[in-house]
Amino acid sequence: MKPANKLRKTVIGLVTAAAVAAGLGILVKIMGAGYFQNILILVGITLIATLGVAVLTGYTGLFTIGHAGFMAVGGYMAALLAKEAQVPFFYAVLGGGVFAGLTSFIIGYPAFRSRLRGDYFAIATLGFAEAIRLILNNVRQIGSITLGGAYGYMDLPTLDGSIWSWLPKGGWGPVIVVMAFALVIFFLTHAFVVSQWGKTCIAVGQDEVAAQMMGVNLMTTKMMALFISALYAGLAGGLMAFYYGYLTPGFFMITRSSDLLAGVVFGGMQSVIGPTITSAVLVAVPEGLRTFAEYRLIVYGLFFVVMMVFRPQGLMGYYRMDFSILGRLWRRREPAKAGGR
């Protein structure tokens, strides 16, 4: 695409985004704010975790179906920090995320060391998530701390605008906090993906042997991707803890991992914007249509197969993040030209 053309598309894309935002604003006015606030918060939380899966599965090619486990670790750690140690909200969430990232080494090191990537690793993540959930289900009490086991860890501090005094009190405060987190993570992920580090991840994802011959250290690259994605999942878990005000192991079932994976598979295996859009849609639609929510997993499953058979690169394929994608939606039927997209 020629630069001028691209600029025009970008402008049109930005206008489209603004129009969508304005339309959403009107919908909020009509349907009541509380409902949209909930959806926006859930979208933000899911988005953070999904981007983690995008880095690991989409870019580095390591299949994970256990990211709910990292969410659980991050969530419980953040909750513990905030409730038992009175750590401020922001640092508690960050601490939970980093802790989740560190626990990822427990499965990362043995799985990567054995050189067989896909299956071993996927099962290790799945087993890790289930083990974490089982432990949380059975631990009622650690010393003087009541974790509650299957009943859940109750009475956590909540995200109610009282975190930073300048945030609007009430409904929109948490939305702004979560969205700010999501935006920062989104741009960080984008920066990571286009950086040298991101490129090594992509190289490993495409062909391990070729990457190794180019001097890429497989172990550190995979560990880095795993750390980042576990960190994101942990941050999402922490935000979840402070949004709901309680945590139960039931939040972190296998279905949650499947939902995250669905966002990446549908959105595009090597794309940041694709999973962003699809994870927003995948959260918002089941929330809006309860009848769809019941059939959601059947549809996801069939879609997984259809996608892999007909369009394995995902809906957005390999698109980089920029707004010209939205602009291209308005593309008129142009005469086909040779070369270039």
Added chain:
Amino acid sequence: MMLVLLQQVINGVSIGAIYSLLAVGYALVYSVYNFTNWAFDGFMAFGAFMGFAAIGSLAMPFWLAMIFSMILTAILSILSEKLAYAPLRVRQAPRLFMMISAMGVNLAVVNTLNKTFSGVMRRFPIPDEWITTYDFGEISIGRMDILAAIIAFVCLALLWWFLFRTRWGLGVRVSSIDIDTAALMGVSNNKVAFIIFFATGVLSSVAGVFFGIKYAVYPLMGGAVTIKAMIASIVGGLGSLPGAVLGSLLLGVLETMVSGYVSSAYRDVFAFALLIILLLFFPNGLMGREKGEKL
């Protein structure tokens, strides 16, 4: 003390026999196609539900219900291969795509069962007088446990006979070494796929029925078992059939030991810990072939 230990070992072997059916299924698919068929979870639950329906609604005797369930599960398995894996196999898609596709089959099957039969746990309808125990001195063994172990080992023996004593089995073994060269030598890839997915469908149906008898029949029943069967097949070495059986028996015994002497709540955590420790010291599993990622 010794008697309790012996009792635990026997219980462990009977659970391990059920795991081994699934673990061998994983190993069989992996040895030829180099991907883990995540859909066994759904196939197993499907098999159990078909057996359940055959006895409950169609009033079949137990043996007929088992055959009914085996055939339907095998059909489902072959159908999934044709629709979800064959297109990828033909264009030699990356393994990641095969795994995601299998994951999709699993999600669809499990959740369709969940919608049609609802998620409640059901007792598998076998005659009450079947649920007895045989007592040998102070050791008692459940009749269904013995039956499960016997049928599992008969299935495995049949599979072994098929793989090592028939021409078609030879085709499968040759394909597991190099599927493209095998095809050049006149081994039909489609026939091999048919055989493998038929066999694994039957195995998962048997596992589903006996697991349903031992615990309960519900759509999500496959989840925990198949994870453990996968762990067992990794412990034995991915793609190795005797390894899968060995791994399953080890895991079954370990599990009953842990639930007998430590805590039944943490049984599955130990299974997972075994996997991690084993990967650290035996990266290829106990009986796996010494090789890295296939190119």
